[in-house]
Amino acid sequence: MNNTVEDNFFTRNNLPEATERLCFGTAIARFPGAMLVEPSSQGYCSYTLLNTSQQLVIQFRPEKHGIDLEIADLAREIHGSWAPVTKVLGSVGLSPRLDWYSHGLISGKTLADVVAGQKKGLDGTSLVRSLAVFFSQAYRRSSTGVRKVGRVGSSLGERLVRLREGLPVRFRRFVEVVLEGLEGVMEMPWVLTHGDFNADNVIVNVEKSKGELRLMGVVDWAEAEFLPFGTGLYGLWSILRCLDGLRPSDGEEVGGRVKMREVFWSELEREVPKLKTDEDFRERVKLAELMGVLLWNGIAFDNGALDRVVEEGRDDKEIEMLDQILFGDGGGDFAGLGGKKVEKCKS
Numbered sequence: 001m002n003n004t005v006e007d008n009f010f011t012r013n014n015l016p017e018a019t020e021r022l023c024f025g026t027a028i029a030r031f032p033g034a035m036l037v038e039p040s041s042q043g044y045c046s047y048t049l050l051n052t053s054q055q056l057v058i059q060f061r062p063e064k065h066g067i068d069l070e071i072a073d074l075a076r077e078i079h080g081s082w083a084p085v086t087k088v089l090g091s092v093g094l095s096p097r098l099d100w101y102s103h104g105l106i107s108g109k110t111l112a113d114v115v116a117g118q119k120k121g122l123d124g125t126s127l128v129r130s131l132a133v134f135f136s137q138a139y140r141r142s143s144t145g146v147r148k149v150g151r152v153g154s155s156l157g158e159r160l161v162r163l164r165e166g167l168p169v170r171f172r173r174f175v176e177v178v179l180e181g182l183e184g185v186m187e188m189p190w191v192l193t194h195g196d197f198n199a200d201n202v203i204v205n206v207e208k209s210k211g212e213l214r215l216m217g218v219v220d221w222a223e224a225e226f227l228p229f230g231t232g233l234y235g236l237w238s239i240l241r242c243l244d245g246l247r248p249s250d251g252e253e254v255g256g257r258v259k260m261r262e263v264f265w266s267e268l269e270r271e272v273p274k275l276k277t278d279e280d281f282r283e284r285v286k287l288a289e290l291m292g293v294l295l296w297n298g299i300a301f302d303n304g305a306l307d308r309v310v311e312e313g314r315d316d317k318e319i320e321m322l323d324q325i326l327f328g329d330g331g332g333d334f335a336g337l338g339g340k341k342v343e344k345c346k347s
């Protein structure tokens with residue numbers, strides 16, 4: 001099997017040794033005669049099989065990482081073919097129980113795999129434009145009234161206070177700016193927001209004649225919930241960071257992160273004209289984006305616990321991401337929010 005002892009879905013979730021065989025056998029019984037393949041890498045919260053005969057992704061997930069079918073159906077309704085059709089198939093085991101699901105297989109490869117396998121000659125401009133359309137789709141189905149609030153949405157203020165108290169000093173002014181504008185952010189339309197938007201969950205195809213990356217879909221909606229519009233833009237930064245890997249042999253970036261952000265925002269403004277006509281609305285969207293960056297990089301995942309502020313020396317990947325965004329390419333984006341200059345504090 002493909003998981004290492006150190007990073008094994010079954011051992012990580014304290015599952016009996018025979019559970020993997022049980023899952024495979026259950027899938028064979030449900031899909032007799034189908035070609036079932038174990039992918040080369042497994043997700044952190046699930047055990048996955050590919051049913052290549054029927055173009056399905058089969059996932060076994062612990063109850064704590066279960067999928068809300070109402071949310072999954074809504075993602076499909078909002079984003080069409082860019083989100084998979086998800087069905088619950090039942091459960092296996094007794095303690096702990098695993099629920100299992102089928103997802104329609106979206107043709108293509110993850111952006112992370114494509115970039116890792118081809119370091120040059122690809123253009124991400126079309127992909128970035130499509131991502132702007134993707135986020136605008138959620139806005140068009142936004143809600144300002146009664147909505148289903150999830151774990152993060154129900155504790156935004158509390159989480160931000162913990163970040164202000166626990167993050168390294170240089171990041172705290174950014175948190176304060178969001179806290180100062182939180183009331184306005186909370187009044188924004190709330191939209192369905194993907195909870196793990198990164199290059200491993202963005203499926204793309206390569207148009208070989210032009211060398212362009214095309215968005216085929218976004219997978220893994222298990223952590224999705226309603227949040228203020230703009231919060232989900234935290235994910236754009238990880239996509240742009242991944243696209244940095246598309247460099248020609250002379251070392252120059254294709255597009256560049258700053259240029260790609262300009263492309264994204266130009267397209268988003270086209271899809272959501274209010275961003276150009278209403279300065280207050282635009283600032284609230286940017287505040288929500290900053291909030292998303294802080295929450296998704298400032299709170300450790302810890303197997304889904306989401307209750308610990310990241311620490312230097314322990315969560316270096318997340319700290320590095322915050323430094324890159326807030327004091328690198330994104331510093332100018334967030335500098336003037338709230339009418340106050342956000343300055344780098346000395347750690």
